[in-house]
Amino acid sequence: MRALRLPKWKSEPELVEVDEPTPGPGQVVVKIGGSGACHSDLHLMHDFETGSVPWNPPFTLGHENAGWVHALGDGVTGLTVGQPVAVYGPWGCGTCARCRVGVDTYCENVAEAPVPGGGGGLGLDGGMAEYMLVPQARQVVPLPDGLDPVLAAPLTDAGLTPYHAVRRSSAKLGPTSTAVVIGVGGLGHVGVQILKATTAARVIAVDTREDALKLGTECGADLTMLSGEDTAQEIRLATGGRGADVILDFVGADATLALGAAAARTVGDLTIVGIGGGTLPVGFFSVPYEVSIQTTYWGSRPELIEVLELGARGLVKPKTSTFPLEKAVDAYRKMREGTLEGRAVIVP
Ligand code: NAD
Ligand code: ZN
Numbered sequence: 001m002r003a004l005r006l007p008k009w010k011s012e013p014e015l016v017e018v019d020e021p022t023p024g025p026g027q028v029v030v031k032i033g034g035s036g037a038c039h040s041d042l043h044l045m046h047d048f049e050t051g052s053v054p055w056n057p058p059f060t061l062g063h064e065n066a067g068w069v070h071a072l073g074d075g076v077t078g079l080t081v082g083q084p085v086a087v088y089g090p091w092g093c094g095t096c097a098r099c100r101v102g103v104d105t106y107c108e109n110v111a112e113a114p115v116p117g118g119g120g121g122l123g124l125d126g127g128m129a130e131y132m133l134v135p136q137a138r139q140v141v142p143l144p145d146g147l148d149p150v151l152a153a154p155l156t157d158a159g160l161t162p163y164h165a166v167r168r169s170s171a172k173l174g175p176t177s178t179a180v181v182i183g184v185g186g187l188g189h190v191g192v193q194i195l196k197a198t199t200a201a202r203v204i205a206v207d208t209r210e211d212a213l214k215l216g217t218e219c220g221a222d223l224t225m226l227s228g229e230d231t232a233q234e235i236r237l238a239t240g241g242r243g244a245d246v247i248l249d250f251v252g253a254d255a256t257l258a259l260g261a262a263a264a265r266t267v268g269d270l271t272i273v274g275i276g277g278g279t280l281p282v283g284f285f286s287v288p289y290e291v292s293i294q295t296t297y298w299g300s301r302p303e304l305i306e307v308l309e310l311g312a313r314g315l316v317k318p319k320t321s322t323f324p325l326e327k328a329v330d331a332y333r334k335m336r337e338g339t340l341e342g343r344a345v346i347v348p
Pocket of ligand 2: 038039041157
């Protein structure tokens with residue numbers, strides 16, 4: 001079968017011929033219906049090096065995956081061949097306290113995980129191929145009725161990651177609150193939809209691209225702003241001088257972190273989701289009083305089940321552009337150039 005593989009750090013991915021996987025005991029092979037292209041893959045290609053993470057290439061890219069059960073290994077129960085499924089991406093040991101409640105992202109026994117701190121497309125083979133081996137059957141989540149794998153795939157990261165970030169701040173997202181989404185790309189546009197579908201907060205979408213702001217409006221943003229010198233001031237003006245209760249930064253560059261700190265309301269949340277390499281100097285008087293500054297990483301398996309439900313009910317619907325495997329590199333080129341709208345999904 002064909003697979004899009006990252007051969008080494010600081011390199012472009014290659015479409016190559018590899019053996020089809022077969023499932024061992026407790027494992028599942030999924031026939032891929034869609035595999036989302038994430039900006040994190042660009043960081044993998046260009047920014048990471050040996051020591052950045054506890055795993056290394058080569059591996060097949062694609063950590064947002066959905067499709068149909070293709071083959072079941074010995075002892076796997078509760079799944080049937082042909083059943084539509086999504087793959088929960090972070091793979092932990094399965095037995096530590098965190099994994100037991102479905103928070104594989106923070107597995108406390110990574111030596112027993114299939115790959116320490118990674119998953120399919122992150123150290124092990126992912127879904128940018130015709131078939132993908134999932135080494136633990138519990139990571140295969142049945143799709144609710146009516147949800148197309150092409151939409152389910154981005155929901156496993158571009159949906160799950162903002163959902164987890166929104167849930168973490170839910171106490172601060174009431175009817176009188178304002179949430180700001182910085183970066184209305186793959187994650188951010190779904191983030192706007194999740195805020196509108198699950199909270200009563202007013203939503204301001206911020207991006208450097210007009211097209212992204214248009215998408216923000218389509219996704220339900222109440223207000224959009226081009227990112228620039230005066231954006232923090234504009235956010236203060238739009239919130240009666242108070243600032244935003246919750247700021248979700250899907251970029252994570254110096255400029256966006258500074259914007260977040262300047263636009264936050266006292267006792268607000270500034271959540272760093274983007275891994276753009278920026279830093280924020282924090283001192284007692286440099287951020288508004290009692291602002292919580294936090295990172296978030298992906299989400300839990302129970303949260304994935306909730307996001308898929310939002311997708312099946314049409315409350316959250318990623319805007320997708322599909323590409324065949326042989327055009328996957330074009331999807332990444334467009335992402336880098338900023339000419340993608342929403343999420344690119346590779347359909348092998
Ligand atoms: P994307 O390329 O689809 O979207 C990024 C958006 O940010 C684009 O619309 C771009 O125009 C906008 N942008 C860039 N610079 C900006 C600036 N200075 N001000 C305002 N907007 C700006 O990327 P994506 O796939 O949505 O990923 C976003 C980030 O989140 C990446 O850094 C990615 O690696 C990271 N990520 C983090 C997690 C996590 O668990 N924390 C999970 C997935 C992705
Ligand atoms: Zn990702």
